[in-house]
Amino acid sequence: MPKKDYYEVLGVPRTASADEVKTAYRKLARQYHPDLNKENQKAAEEKFKEISEAYEVLIDAEKRQRYDAVGFAGVQEDFGPSGFTWQNFHHTGDLEDILGSDMFSQFFGRQGGGSIFDLLGGGYGGRSPQRARDLEASLSVKLLDLVTGTSKEIELVRREACPRCNGSGAERGTKVETCAECRGTGQVHRAVTRGYTRMISITECPECDGTGKKILKKCLDCSGSGEVRRRRVLNLRVPPGLEDGTVLRLAGEGEKGRDGRSGDLFVRIEVERDPRFHREGRTLWSEITVELGQALLGDKVKIPTLGGSALLTVPAGTQPEAMLRLRGEGLPPPGGGHRGDYLVRVHVHLPETLSDGQRDAVRNHFTTGSTATDGAWRGGIFGRKRT
DSSP: OOOOOHHHHHTOOTTOOHHHHHHHHHHHHHHTOGGGOGGGHHHHHHHHHHHHHHHHHHTSHHHHHHHHHHGGGGTHHHHOTTOOOGGGOOOHHHHHHHHOHHHHHHHHSOBTTBOHHHHHSSOOOSOOOOOOBOEEEEEEEOTTHHHHOEEEEEEEEEEEEOTTTTTSOBOTTOOEEEOTTTTTSSEEEEEEEETTEEEEEEEEOTTTTTSSEEESSBOTTTTTSSEEEEEEEEEEEEOTTOOTTOEEEETTOSBBOTTSOBOOEEEEEEEOOOTTOEEETTEEEEEEEEEHHHHHHOEEEEEEETTEEEEEEEOTTOOTTEEEEETTOSOOOTTSOSOOOEEEEEEEEOOSOOOHHHHHHHHHHHSSSSSOOHHHHHHSTTSOOOO
8 A cells, every 4th residue: 555645644735844743743643642542543553653654754854855855765764674663753752742741651651561662663672773874965967968868977985884894893803792781682771760650761772882792802994883984986877857956866875784784875966057048847948139130031040059059040020029939959858758849038139329321221111102201200100190
């Protein structure tokens, strides 16, 4: 079953502020709290989980940006292959404020020896592997690059597993012991009692940084982190017709987490501004100025195009601000296809002064009669008509 749009789940517009997102979640969280829906508790739990997943993404500025750019693909690595679980929810403090401590503890409190994750996440035994880390980059392209698409190199520095210790953080030939603080789980549990309610918090072990292991002698290359920074050059295929601000995803080209999986690289396309053109989707716009004689009699005018130049036919009698069209000289739609058009607005330059010969020619053209008299000029279309 396809996922619903997160904005639709919370009932907010895509322009909603963080406060509006929180207000919507507050209302829905109280509405679908399972303990308030005894008659259909299972459905309420699923709905409660669905709105919490949407809230987890939309209240986090960085996750929301990725979701807005590429949809669910932008946040799926935050949740893992099985999708959103309560292990991924980082706003229990918001929920306690929304529901109140009593209602909150009914849902997230310790019951029958289980923690929050035992109750809602299907168990949380052992260490939670550190999630693979995504990277972001930007790439500048020219308008011409978007006609047929292009290939560009991206240079980045990312953290990778240390080749000396294979990511273990321990120097070659030395042993790694189980962390005594967390007993190899990578987590420490702390309990806080509030009246009849006992709250359990689970955090990463500070002694081993969540690895569950104690390094006796740190690797000389990575100083025990298990990671080194490496400069990489990647080749990116930019499809034709992309809009400025489009984000492309390179799967597996991010940084590796401790679970061995790699994050993704998200590349924002920045289309360089070309002062000769204005772009609206597939359509290009430009402007030219022609002389009065060219507009009256017609002419062919050389104009710039994305591929070089072309001759634009200015028909005889072209009016000021007329729009002329060159078909197929615009840009293709995103991903490729038939190119749009190139529209050119024509401005007509009117001379500020005329020579005697030019003045006589205009009079002869626009006055009636065979002889251009002063009276005929005044009575012609450039002057007041006589009654």
